[in-house]
Amino acid sequence: MGTYVMKFGGTSVATPERIQNVAKRVLQEVEVGNKVVVVVSAMGKTTDHLVEMANHVSTHPSKREMDVLLSTGEQVTTALLTMALHQLDVPAQSFTGWQAGMMTDDVASNARIEQIDCEKITTCLNEGKVAVVAGFQGIDHEGNITTLGRGGSDTTAVAIAAAIQAERCDIYTDVDGVYTSDPRFVPNARKLAELSYDEMLELAHLGAGVLHPRSVELAKNYQMPMSVRSSYEQVEGTVLKEEVQMEKDLVVRGVAFEGEIVRLTVYFSEAYMGSLANIFTTLAKHHINVDIIVQSIIPNASPTVSFSVKKEQLEETLNVLKEYKNTLGYDYIDHELELAKVSIVGSGMASNPGVAATMFDCLFRLGIPVKMVSTSEIKVSVVVPQEEMFKAANALHEQFELSKAAVAIEN
Amino acid sequence: MGTYVMKFGGTSVATPERIQNVAKRVLQEVEVGNKVVVVVSAMGKTTDHLVEMANHVSTHPSKREMDVLLSTGEQVTTALLTMALHQLDVPAQSFTGWQAGMMTDDVASNARIEQIDCEKITTCLNEGKVAVVAGFQGIDHEGNITTLGRGGSDTTAVAIAAAIQAERCDIYTDVDGVYTSDPRFVPNARKLAELSYDEMLELAHLGAGVLHPRSVELAKNYQMPMSVRSSYEQVEGTVLKEEVQMEKDLVVRGVAFEGEIVRLTVYFSEAYMGSLANIFTTLAKHHINVDIIVQSIIPNASPTVSFSVKKEQLEETLNVLKEYKNTLGYDYIDHELELAKVSIVGSGMASNPGVAATMFDCLFRLGIPVKMVSTSEIKVSVVVPQEEMFKAANALHEQFELSKAAVAIEN
Known part of the structure; x- marks a missing residue:
């Protein structure tokens, strides 16, 4: 029994059916007595569709309004996942970024989290409910909706894990871990059982694309154990931590x-x-x-x-x-x-x-x-x-x- | 020069093109020096689509989560209309229900407005900007998102008009006024130039469908002049006010x-x-x-x-x-x-x-x-x-x- 943060990305929640599958996965953690925060992204192509409409009405959409627009995507997912959890008799409650107390600076479309007032999430967990939180978004000190930029939902997940002192933050995605290279283009690539934060940081910054670098930085700062694993299959993923058992002579990892x-x-x-x-x-x-x-x-x-x-x-x-x-x-x-x-x-x-x-x-x-x-x-x-x-x-x-x-x- | 509230319903903002047309209509009011608050509904079939997804994941979706889900619809419209106004060089800013200070009771899916803290909207208007407000939604005292139920955007518009002491609240819709009966089914129906609040209330309650009864009640309470007019054509609509110049013997109005x-x-x-x-x-x-x-x-x-x-x-x-x-x-x-x-x-x-x-x-x-x-x-x-x-x-x-x-x- 512990407190876990589970994060599901856009492809994992792309359809109502997939959202139902995510609910079943969350149920497994709840059934063994864990307190769970779930952080979700917008459904599949939602963000693309919203961006397309913005580009239709404006040649240079304002960043503030873009954030107001895009933040609706995650909000939709939180409501649907919460309903799907209720359907499985799992008590749950949704949170937008501002409801979750996600305070950011005022850099629209690329905001940084400054502080999380996680009282409401903690209360929700203590009432025996799953907290379903919209990733990628927050509010600045003027009450404007902000978004965290690309891959921001990973950052939301790690930040909440740190704030509520969770045992672990698991990033569920459409790949089952971190590989020595991108297996779509490097056929001999193999999955790594573990990786240090620094190695992951370099890989993330270098376009490995599995995790957002800011989320890894944050995990390193707070020494938050983090894993990358499959939304679809029950297999071990890749665990990120400070020190990794290094094989002798294994100088290059990816x-x-x-x-x-x-x-x-x-x-x-x-x-x-x-x-x-x-x-x-x-x-x-x-x-x-x-x-x-x-x-x-x-x-x-x-x-x-x-x-x-x-x-x-x-x-x-x-x-x-x-x-x-x-x-x-x-x-x-x-x-x-x-x-x-x-x-x-x-x-x-x-x-x-x-x-x-x-x-x-x-x-x-x-x-x-x-x-x-x-x-x-x-x-x-x-x-x-x-x-x-x-x-x-x-x-x-x-x-x-x-x-x-x-x-x-x-x- | 005065302060006006303009409300545009779902069909008037159903596509990015129509949102651009709404922006042009708002520009006309701005150009003559008026301060303008625009209240918008969700785009066309958005609400239906969201409800469909909710019914897919849940047999009895929770009302709280339904409100979280549906309120995204209006938020999308506010962002897109604000961008479209910027494109016409009209300074503008979007507001969700909670940003607009729309405080409601805690009856999810059918909340009533208790109070509007309209300081932010007033500041926005005084800075020479159009305030674009999401209709239909608010927050309760616990910070939960609520919605006002069917036709709630009309109510939002009148409530804001009363709170900021606007000169008039104009409801732009896909009909050009209130008719003696529904012209789609009663071919001889004729448009009324004016109507009393009480008559409109009876008509609204009786399924005339043009205005939400709560909005008319609110307008009557605050003696707010209100009109119903076309989003598409520049024609006079129907004005609602307390006393109407009655024709002798005109006992039945609709x-x-x-x-x-x-x-x-x-x-x-x-x-x-x-x-x-x-x-x-x-x-x-x-x-x-x-x-x-x-x-x-x-x-x-x-x-x-x-x-x-x-x-x-x-x-x-x-x-x-x-x-x-x-x-x-x-x-x-x-x-x-x-x-x-x-x-x-x-x-x-x-x-x-x-x-x-x-x-x-x-x-x-x-x-x-x-x-x-x-x-x-x-x-x-x-x-x-x-x-x-x-x-x-x-x-x-x-x-x-x-x-x-x-x-x-x-x-």
Whole structure:
């Protein structure tokens, strides 16, 4: 007996039938005497449909109103799941973000949770009821509805788990765990039994797409045990925790990849070198997520700085740079489309300096050009042509023998 | 220049295109310097779709959760209309029921507005913005989302108009005013230029369907001038106010009708006569709306009481009566389906005792049996077989010369 947070994503609640299945899954936890908070996303394509209507009435929908619009999606799911639980004689009550006491900052469409006043949820649990909470949403201090941005429901789930001091936060999704790479494109990928928060963070940031990075950061901050598991099958998923039993020599744990990357290069005349840093301050102020940055200062040549952004932010990035051209003092910009990022991740990498070299050698042998490189303690990322993305990912998966890893679970 | 409340119903906002048209209509009021609050319903079939999903996951959806579910419909419309207004460079902000300070009692699915804390709406108007408010919804004192029941958006509009002391509340709908009868079924029906609150109340209660009776009651209480007009055409609608310029001899102002009526008859043994009134107390406690009541106590015969309810409440009515059979002490019940109510309404009726007789005579000549009768100061209602409803309505419309009424406006 304990207190658990269960989170179900959009595909897991896409139809009334699936919502009924989720209710049955929740019933199992209730039957063994657990207190349960369920966090849900909007049903399947609901969000897409709402966005489509917004784009129909407006060329630039206000972010505040977009949040008012999109937050209805999760609210619908909470009501339907609560009804489905009642149908199974499970006492339950729904909560919108504001009813759940989810206080955020005032950054519309990309708000951060500041505080959770979880008194109402706690009361609900103590009354023996399941609390069904709308993910992805909150309110700011002015009472405006806010949303947490992409994958925000994962963050809601972990934040509530931390606030109510739950034993565990389980993310139920349409995959049954975290794999050494995306099994849809890397056929030899294998499921990992466990993973450290840091490794998951790198994988999440690198486009593995299973979990939202902010949720993993939050879990790490609060040392909240978290798992990723299947909504459909009763199989063990992948557990995230601080320290993972590492196999000797197992330096690389996964290969992540992500397409639709754009490289921008900004060319400066020498006189303006000092203002290089201003670019990233300016872009950050406009909520543009810059990923890899490469700066090149060659004596007697003009300095340049290259960086990557997601393709969906290219237009806004160019607009911002043009607007501030005088302040930033650059000469001109160019950009390259159709790129992808491929990364290897593993906590053991820090003490194995040869890993990056092995990666580059592998790609060189396949004739795959490396456009940019970025490294951290536990990952190496390269930017390559998008058409080479799957080939590179599969080759690196083989190179580091991930399909044979001893800690991997048989499918 | 003044402060107006404009309310647009579900068909007026059924598609993104129609929402854009509503935005244009609102712009006209803004352009002449008016402060505007817009109250909106859910888009077209949204509510039906949500109810369908609820019925899929639950045989008896909880009323609390139904309110959580349905209230999303209006919220979607507020966001989209606000975006459409922004697109026309009209400053605007959306409000859910709770954001608009709409405090209700805690009767889920059929809540009554207790108080409106309209500070946020007033601030919004004073900042030169249009306030776009979700109709039909509020919150109770525990912070639960409530809905106002059928036609609740009209009530929201009038309540806000009263709270902010607006000059007028205009209900924009898919008909262009209030007619002497429903023009879809009574071809000679004519639009009325004005109508008293009381006449409208009788018509609204009697199934004219244009306005929700509670909204008219509220308008009467606060003496709020109210109009019913077309969302699509720029034509004068029907104005509701306290005193209407009455034409001499114009005793009947309209003919209303409503199908799907059921008559129930409860048979008592003589010993229990005293408990007749208990039936209606018990039914009222279960929120069953009893309409016409006819009690018959004939010496030396068993007393009976007959009453009518809407067909949709028949099952619940029978359940309640069966549950309390011992307390109520009746012998048995029967009921008759396929009935309709046809009514004539007019403020001048009170001083014209011959009106009811003329009505009965007209129906008798057509061979239409009258099953029940109910009268008030300003209306006479009869219950007839449903198959005779349109025939009766048209005949009474002719009988009282409503198509020739001097105050009627030419279409």
